[in-house]
Amino acid sequence: MSTLSIGDLARRTGVPVETIRYYERMGLLPKPPRTEGNYRAYEAGHERRLAFVKRSRDLGFGLDAIRALLDLADGADRPCGEVDALARDQLAEVERKIADLTAMRAELQDMLGHCRNDTVADCEIIGRLRGK
Amino acid sequence: MSTLSIGDLARRTGVPVETIRYYERMGLLPKPPRTEGNYRAYEAGHERRLAFVKRSRDLGFGLDAIRALLDLADGADRPCGEVDALARDQLAEVERKIADLTAMRAELQDMLGHCRNDTVADCEIIGRLRGK
DNA sequence: TCTTGACCCTGTAGCGACTACAGGGTGCAG
DNA sequence: CTGCACCCTGTAGTCGCTACAGGGTCAAGA
Numbered sequence: 541m542s543t544l545s546i547g548d549l550a551r552r553t554g555v556p557v558e559t560i561r562y563y564e565r566m567g568l569l570p571k572p573p574r575t576e577g578n579y580r581a582y583e584a585g586h587e588r589r590l591a592f593v594k595r596s597r598d599l600g601f602g603l604d605a606i607r608a609l610l611d612l613a614d615g616a617d618r619p620c621g622e623v624d625a626l627a628r629d630q631l632a633e634v635e636r637k638i639a640d641l642t643a644m645r646a647e648l649q650d651m652l653g654h655c656r657n658d659t660v661a662d663c664e665i666i667g668r669l670r671g672k
Numbered sequence: 673m674s675t676l677s678i679g680d681l682a683r684r685t686g687v688p689v690e691t692i693r694y695y696e697r698m699g700l701l702p703k704p705p706r707t708e709g710n711y712r713a714y715e716a717g718h719e720r721r722l723a724f725v726k727r728s729r730d731l732g733f734g735l736d737a738i739r740a741l742l743d744l745a746d747g748a749d750r751p752c753g754e755v756d757a758l759a760r761d762q763l764a765e766v767e768r769k770i771a772d773l774t775a776m777r778a779e780l781q782d783m784l785g786h787c788r789n790d791t792v793a794d795c796e797i798i799g800r801l802r803g804k
Numbered sequence: 805t806c807t808t809g810a811c812c813c814t815g816t817a818g819c820g821a822c823t824a825c826a827g828g829g830t831g832c833a834g
Numbered sequence: 835c836t837g838c839a840c841c842c843t844g845t846a847g848t849c850g851c852t853a854c855a856g857g858g859t860c861a862a863g864a
Binding site: 588591592595596598599600609612613615616617618619620621623624627628630631634635637638641642644645647648649651652655657658659660661662663665666668669670671 | 720723724727728730731732741744745747748749750751752753755756759760762763766767769770773774776777779780781783784787789790791792793794795797798800801802803
Binding site: 678711712 | 839840841842843
């Protein structure tokens with residue numbers, strides 16, 4: 541056969557077996573045909589779809605957005621404005637998180653830079669957590 | 673009275689009422705005394721402690737780390753090496769997240785930069801999600 | 805043939821840090 | 835005395851997995 545077990549698919553895509561089953565339950569992957577012994581039997585189309593999901597997850601898209609992207613990807617003739625909008629929303633979200641984390645990093649670095657390694661009573665870090 | 677209701681405390685600290693009750697259940701805040709009508713009655717010490725928790729959360733510390741920081745903050749005479757270590761761990765975590773998000777941002781920006789706003793079939797974004 | 809072990813199945817519970825009810829009680833102003 | 839804002843407990847939902855428990859399947863080796 542040219543079919544893949546769920547374990548094969550997991551190895552090829554780097555997505556854990558449990559996560560593949562989870563994506564199926566969430567409606568991101570179609571239910572594959574089963575073997576006589578009730579094992580899932582995947583084909584190349586399933587692997588491509590899962591790879592799409594994984595790349596989208598790696599870019600931080602949520603499962604709802606990925607469902608939408610998959611739907612859009614299936615309609616070849618439609619304009620890609622909606623795809624663009626989803627990507628833009630995701631970029632905005634990523635930039636918001638970077639801004640938050642950059643502020644945290646600055647404060648943590650500053651706290652650590654002032655640490656004189658003495659007792660907790662005089663600790664700059666504790667002092668700032670208590671309210672500067 | 674100089675005591676605060678949970679709503680007062682929420683307004684003063686910017687921490688939602690439900691979250692304050694949650695922190696109490698999680699052992700981050702001591703159980704406050706109650707009024708006759710079974711309302712929580714907070715004092716200044718509670719407000720300081722909650723402010724400490726909030727500042728720590730704003731820096732991204734997890735609740736376990738905050739519990740540890742609170743314990744350390746109470747022992748004034750001990751050296752602050754453990755505090756330092758917790759802050760360093762947190763900084764490393766923040767830097768890891770920034771690195772991940774920065775890579776996502778670059779890829780999203782690149783995808784959007786190549787979008788020629790035509791049909792989904794030729795869409796650069798979809799194309800890259802499918803596997804470049 | 806039997807057994808071992810790796811794999812697969814379903815269903816459910818747990819994670820972190822909240823958030824959102826449902827279904828009730830309290831307390832004060834008009 | 836009647837609203838209404840506020841408070842109480844307890845439980846369930848969020849997101850995206852992850853980790854069992856308790857079983858079934860299947861191929862290789864003794």
